[in-house]
Amino acid sequence: MARTVVPFGPQHPVLAEPIEIELTLEDEVVVEAIPGIGYVHRGIEAEAERRTFVQDLPLLERICGICSVAHAVAYAQAIEDLAQVEVPRRARLLRVFWFELTRLHSHLLWLGLACDAIGLEAQFQACWRIREDVLDLFTLTAGNRVILGVTALGGVRRDLPDRLQPLVRQGLDKVAAELHELADGIIANEAVAHRVAGVGVIPREKAIALGLVGPTARGSGVAIDVRASGYGGYDELTVAPITADGGDALARVVVRWMEIGQAIELCRGALDLVAGAPGPLVEHVPDRLRGEGVSRVEAPRGELFYYVAADGEPHPTRVRVRTPTFANLPAVLEMLPGTQMAAVPIALLSIDPCLSCTER
Amino acid sequence: MRLLSDCALIAAPELPGRAALLRADGWRLVTASSIRRSDGAFTVLYHFERGERLVHLRIELPAVGVLPSIGSVYPAAFLVENEMVELQGVPIGGMTIDYGGRLYRDFDRLEGWVHEDAGVEQPPSPLQIAATLRLDACVPVGISGREVRAPQSRIPTLDPNGHDGHAGPPSAGPRTDEGGA
Numbered sequence: 247m248a249r250t251v252v253p254f255g256p257q258h259p260v261l262a263e264p265i266e267i268e269l270t271l272e273d274e275v276v277v278e279a280i281p282g283i284g285y286v287h288r289g290i291e292a293e294a295e296r297r298t299f300v301q302d303l304p305l306l307e308r309i310c311g312i313c314s315v316a317h318a319v320a321y322a323q324a325i326e327d328l329a330q331v332e333v334p335r336r337a338r339l340l341r342v343f344w345f346e347l348t349r350l351h352s353h354l355l356w357l358g359l360a361c362d363a364i365g366l367e368a369q370f371q372a373c374w375r376i377r378e379d380v381l382d383l384f385t386l387t388a389g390n391r392v393i394l395g396v397t398a399l400g401g402v403r404r405d406l407p408d409r410l411q412p413l414v415r416q417g418l419d420k421v422a423a424e425l426h427e428l429a430d431g432i433i434a435n436e437a438v439a440h441r442v443a444g445v446g447v448i449p450r451e452k453a454i455a456l457g458l459v460g461p462t463a464r465g466s467g468v469a470i471d472v473r474a475s476g477y478g479g480y481d482e483l484t485v486a487p488i489t490a491d492g493g494d495a496l497a498r499v500v501v502r503w504m505e506i507g508q509a510i511e512l513c514r515g516a517l518d519l520v521a522g523a524p525g526p527l528v529e530h531v532p533d534r535l536r537g538e539g540v541s542r543v544e545a546p547r548g549e550l551f552y553y554v555a556a557d558g559e560p561h562p563t564r565v566r567v568r569t570p571t572f573a574n575l576p577a578v579l580e581m582l583p584g585t586q587m588a589a590v591p592i593a594l595l596s597i598d599p600c601l602s603c604t605e606r
Numbered sequence: 607m608r609l610l611s612d613c614a615l616i617a618a619p620e621l622p623g624r625a626a627l628l629r630a631d632g633w634r635l636v637t638a639s640s641i642r643r644s645d646g647a648f649t650v651l652y653h654f655e656r657g658e659r660l661v662h663l664r665i666e667l668p669a670v671g672v673l674p675s676i677g678s679v680y681p682a683a684f685l686v687e688n689e690m691v692e693l694q695g696v697p698i699g700g701m702t703i704d705y706g707g708r709l710y711r712d713f714d715r716l717e718g719w720v721h722e723d724a725g726v727e728q729p730p731s732p733l734q735i736a737a738t739l740r741l742d743a744c745v746p747v748g749i750s751g752r753e754v755r756a757p758q759s760r761i762p763t764l765d766p767n768g769h770d771g772h773a774g775p776p777s778a779g780p781r782t783d784e785g786g787a
Contacts, residue, residue, distance in 0.1 A: 280703070283709065283710060284709070284710030287710045291693075292693075328608065330608065454634070455681065455682075456681060456682045457634045457635050457636070457680065457682045472658070474658065475658035536607045536608070537607045537608030537609060538608065538609050538610050539608075540610060540653070540660065542636075542655075542660075549636070551636055551637055551653065553639045553651065553653070555639075555641060563641060564639065564640075564641045566637070566639035566640075568636065568637035568686070572637075572685060572686075573636075573637070573682070575685060576681065576682040576684070576685060579681075605710065
């Protein structure tokens with residue numbers, strides 16, 4: 247049968263960011279898919295080698311607007327590992343709070359995009375309206391909507407006063423109630439299940455072999471979640487990896503939906519602990535460092551890895567960032583072959599690709 | 607100086623074998639990091655995880671050395687290895703999917719994917735040809751059935767007499783005696 251090569255992207259209605267997938271088709275079925283990236287490469291890793299350790303924090307926080315807190319915390323943890331600095335308990339718990347709030351808004355953003363891709367405009371608008379409530383909580387607690395700027399090397403830059411706690415809890419309750427109303431329209435919606443079930447299947451063994459991370463791996467039944475290692479303030483909270491069987495787009499929808507609820511619970515748990523954890527917010531980190539440090543955090547899309555090397559200069563020798571989408575991109579090689587061309591957008595969207603992160 | 611714990615220093619040829627042992631033992635490839643030294647040598651680190659524990663393989667690669675790929679052991683390594691080749695210049699041999707040093711798109715020249723050894727001159731594959739032609743993938747067809755697109759390629763060709771494609775007479779500027787009205 248004759249083969250046709252179709253460029254999918256870099257501009258496509260379901261893609262929030264540019265990526266090109268070179269699809270080779272036989273009739274309407276994909277037989278090969280090769281990703282092509284480079285449309286939003288900014289050379290941030292190289293730029294980080296020219297700035298001081300402190301100046302790198304706002305730079306790296308801007309790798310991605312959606313998971314800016316994840317990048318800031320991961321970089322800060324790598325520096326703290328390198329400098330052997332112990333972060334104050336209150337700061338660790340506050341990081342957890344903002345981190346989980348980030349996961350909440352990231353998953354809601356993705357859920358809205360997914361609904362939009364399958365034609366559920368009302369649900370798309372509802373998800374993004376609820377996400378606005380989460381962004382209001384960011385504004386309330388951090389003063390910013392997207393790039394929070396709350397993380398510091400050795401701790402955090404902002405406190406969460408006890409007088410704000412009732413307002414934050416009210417906001418979380420409101421989000422939870424709105425999501426409860428939305429559940430019938432998305433997670434229990436037969437149309438959604440029919441549209442995404444069986445699309446983009448990645449068997450558990452393949453997910454392990456490809457080293458997939460985050461909800462993409464957990465949707466294939468792989469119980470991998472860096473939070474379970476108890477880094478940062480997660481050692482005081484219980485985090486059980488949420489998994490689903492099936493390995494298809496539906497399983498990944500279910501995992502993210504459940505993780506939205508889990509994130510709300512973790513926010514509440516962190517607030518409880520913050521209330522009883524007075525103390526300093528930041529520990530001093532030396533200006534010049536020597537050695538190597540690594541850090542792993544569970545960003546909304548999965549494991550985010552940082553490696554930092556320093557040789558005694560006021561700037562790092564190397565900052566290496568391995569983002570979750572970079573780890574999940576090989577999944578397209580596995581899940582797209584055999585997929586109908588019409589299902590490619592849903593399959594691709596189901597790994598929640600973030601190209602700003604991937605290309606840095 | 608604090609270096610990574612659980613880090614083994616190995617020689618470059620040992621890498622695929624050590625990676626195969628780790629794979630068989632259930633370790634997941636997290637990623638690889640590379641540092642380019644001022645003398646042209648490289649420090650390459652491969653990071654692996656199992657059960658929330660990290661181990662690392664460190665390779666000190668001389669400027670003239672070649673690092674063997676671990677793509678046959680960890681299929682997903684092709685992305686990070688291609689990235690190290692392009693962004694850091696690490697010489698890696700035997701990659702399962704070789705982007706030919708162009709993982710990140712270069713918009714200033716023709717592109718294509720090279721699946722063969724980058725060091726050997728190969729005729730363009732159908733995929734490369736398709737990638738070259740994709741700029742004109744949408745060809746409008748008139749009622750007569752003939753293509754109605756402009757005949758020339760969208761890839762500009764420079765004037766051989768000029769160095770930058772702007773060597774012709776100026777289209778604007780002060781009038782001259784010959785050309786002035």
